[in-house]
Structure formats: C-alpha cells, structure tokens
Amino acid sequence: MVRKNDISTPQGYFDELKGRLGDIPHRDRRGVRIFAPWMAIAASMLLAVLIGNFILRKTAAPVEEDNGWDYISYLAQSLDPDGLPDEEFLTDVEQ
Amino acid sequence: MSLEERFNEIVREYSERVYWHVRRFVNCHEDADDLVQEVFLKIWRALPSFREESGLYTWVYRIATNEALNYLRREKLRSALHFGSVDEEMLRRIDNDPYFNGDAAERALSKAVVRLPEKQRQVFILRYYDEMPYEEMAKVLDTSVGALKASYHIAQEKVRAFLSKVD
Missing domain, CATH: 1.10.10.10 (Winged helix-like DNA-binding domain superfamily/Winged helix DNA-binding domain)
Structure with a gap:
C-alpha cells in the first residue's frame, strides 16, 4: 500500500477524478477540432490574398503588351525595300 | 475490448496510485491534479502503440515519473528566471499545504x-x-x-x- 497518511485530498476527490479522466478520450478527439479554427483562419487569409490579387489585376489600368510583333513587323519591312523610306537605306558610304 | 474500455480500466486501476506518486514530487494537491491529467492524456495517446510485454504497471509508472520530473524541471527554469529556487518553493508548499495532516x-x-x-x-x-x-x-x-x-x-x-x- 502507498504511504499517504500524512497527506490527504478533498472529499470525494478520486471519484470525481476518475470521471474527469474518463472524459479524456472524448476531449482528445475534440482537441483535433481545436486545430480546425486555426486552419480555417489560415485558409481565410490565403483566400483573402488570392481575391485581393484578383481584384487588383482587374481594376489596374491595362498595360500594353509588347508582344514583339511591332518590332518584327519593322524588321520585316526593313527587309522589303518597298516597306521603308529611301533614307533608311542610305549608308555611310553612300552618304 | 475497445481502446476506450481499456483506457477506462487503467483509469480505475491506476488513477489513485498515480496521484499519490506525483503528489510526492510536487507537494501540492492542485499541481498533482494537473499532472495526473497530463499523465493519463499521455497514456491515452500512447495506448494504441503500447506493447503488453513491457508490463502495464511499469509503463504507467514510467510515464507518471517522467511527467513529474518534467514538471519539476519546468518549475526550476521558471524559478531561475525569477531568481528563485524551486526547492525553496517546494519547502514553502509543504509548510502551507492545507492537505498535509502529518x-x-x-x-x-x-x-x-x-x-x-x-x-x-x-x-x-x-x-x-x-x-x-x-x-x-x-x-x-x-x-x-x-x-x-x-x-x-x-x-x-x-x-x-x-x-x-x-x-
């Protein structure tokens, strides 16, 4: 037997303790759901960032995209003598 | 027997013994009560992987002793931060323990x-x-x-x- 004569507990403590300890399996399962709100907060923040990014893209002034076609057109024209003014074909030698 | 039934059996058999055991380490009913809950939470979580060969009695006491020592180490660190001594605190608890009848x-x-x-x-x-x-x-x-x-x-x-x- 455990020597415990010098210390005591509140009246009915061990019966009450057993009841509380018996609840641990249920509380521990609920404990997994304690993390769920934190995950929800993190997911909400991510969603806010994504939506904000989407809105910013939609409301910002459109930027002319330089797809390089203008330059390519210019080069194409430069290959075609009829496409550019005569001055473009003047070289230093000719000048 | 389900895991929960097994756990409840352990609670019935060991809760009081674990309490008295950790109480001797912490010299305070409230802290012993907290510790007992931590011990049994650990037991519940480790129960699926518990191997019967090592002996339930040994296993429960090992968890209880380790939890009690971890508690004392945390108290020691806390006391050190406040320039106190955990031993002095324990001695004070013994003097002021309302449940000490010795x-x-x-x-x-x-x-x-x-x-x-x-x-x-x-x-x-x-x-x-x-x-x-x-x-x-x-x-x-x-x-x-x-x-x-x-x-x-x-x-x-x-x-x-x-x-x-x-x-």
Missing part, C-alpha cells in the same frame, strides 16, 4: 526528500512512499537493481542527516 517529523521528512538530488528523490519516493519492489523500479527507471539499492541507501543517509539537524 506531524512535525513527517513534515521534516517531506522537506528532506525535496532536498535530495533528482535521481535519489525518484528512488526514495518509489521505494519509501510507493513501496515499489526494486525489480519493478529497475524497469520503471531503466537501471539496475544494484544501482537502485545504492542510490536508496545514499538517499536514506542524506535524509537521516537532514533530520538530525532539524532535531
């Missing part, structure tokens, strides 16, 4: 145990208060019976020395 000699004994080094305190509590056989204690503390007997002998000498000063 006489002056028993109070002095409790205080002497507080002053023991960690390993000797473990052995003393398990041997003197819990009356655990050395063979079981060796499994709980993962050490040899010889080392435990030597440790207990030294602990007894220190306790006697302290009590003689008090007298």
Whole structure:
C-alpha cells in the first residue's frame, strides 16, 4: 500500500477524478477540432490574398503588351525595300 | 475490448496510485491534479502503440515519473528566471499545504526528500512512499537493481542527516 497518511485530498476527490479522466478520450478527439479554427483562419487569409490579387489585376489600368510583333513587323519591312523610306537605306558610304 | 474500455480500466486501476506518486514530487494537491491529467492524456495517446510485454504497471509508472520530473524541471527554469529556487518553493508548499495532516517529523521528512538530488528523490519516493519492489523500479527507471539499492541507501543517509539537524 502507498504511504499517504500524512497527506490527504478533498472529499470525494478520486471519484470525481476518475470521471474527469474518463472524459479524456472524448476531449482528445475534440482537441483535433481545436486545430480546425486555426486552419480555417489560415485558409481565410490565403483566400483573402488570392481575391485581393484578383481584384487588383482587374481594376489596374491595362498595360500594353509588347508582344514583339511591332518590332518584327519593322524588321520585316526593313527587309522589303518597298516597306521603308529611301533614307533608311542610305549608308555611310553612300552618304 | 475497445481502446476506450481499456483506457477506462487503467483509469480505475491506476488513477489513485498515480496521484499519490506525483503528489510526492510536487507537494501540492492542485499541481498533482494537473499532472495526473497530463499523465493519463499521455497514456491515452500512447495506448494504441503500447506493447503488453513491457508490463502495464511499469509503463504507467514510467510515464507518471517522467511527467513529474518534467514538471519539476519546468518549475526550476521558471524559478531561475525569477531568481528563485524551486526547492525553496517546494519547502514553502509543504509548510502551507492545507492537505498535509502529518506531524512535525513527517513534515521534516517531506522537506528532506525535496532536498535530495533528482535521481535519489525518484528512488526514495518509489521505494519509501510507493513501496515499489526494486525489480519493478529497475524497469520503471531503466537501471539496475544494484544501482537502485545504492542510490536508496545514499538517499536514506542524506535524509537521516537532514533530520538530525532539524532535531
């Protein structure tokens, strides 16, 4: 037997303790759901960032995209003598 | 038997023993109550992987002892941050414990145990208060019976020395 004569507990403590300890399996399962709100907060923040990014893209002034076609057109024209003014074909030698 | 039924069986069989065991480490009913819950939460979570071969008794006491020691280490760190001493705090608890019913000699004994080094305190509590056989204690503390007997002998000498000063 455990020597415990010098210390005591509140009246009915061990019966009450057993009841509380018996609840641990249920509380521990609920404990997994304690993390769920934190995950929800993190997911909400991510969603806010994504939506904000989407809105910013939609409301910002459109930027002319330089797809390089203008330059390519210019080069194409430069290959075609009829496409550019005569001055473009003047070289230093000719000048 | 389901896991929950197994756990409830362990609660029925060991809750009181675990309480008295950790109470000797922390010298306070409320902290012992907290510790008991932590011990059984650990037991519940580790129960699926518990191997019956190691012995339930040994396993439960090992968890309880480790939790009690972890608690004392946390208290030691907290005391150090406040420039205090965990031993002084434990001695104060013994003096102010409303659930202490012993006489002056028993109070002095409790205080002497507080002053023991960690390993000797473990052995003393398990041997003197819990009356655990050395063979079981060796499994709980993962050490040899010889080392435990030597440790207990030294602990007894220190306790006697302290009590003689008090007298």
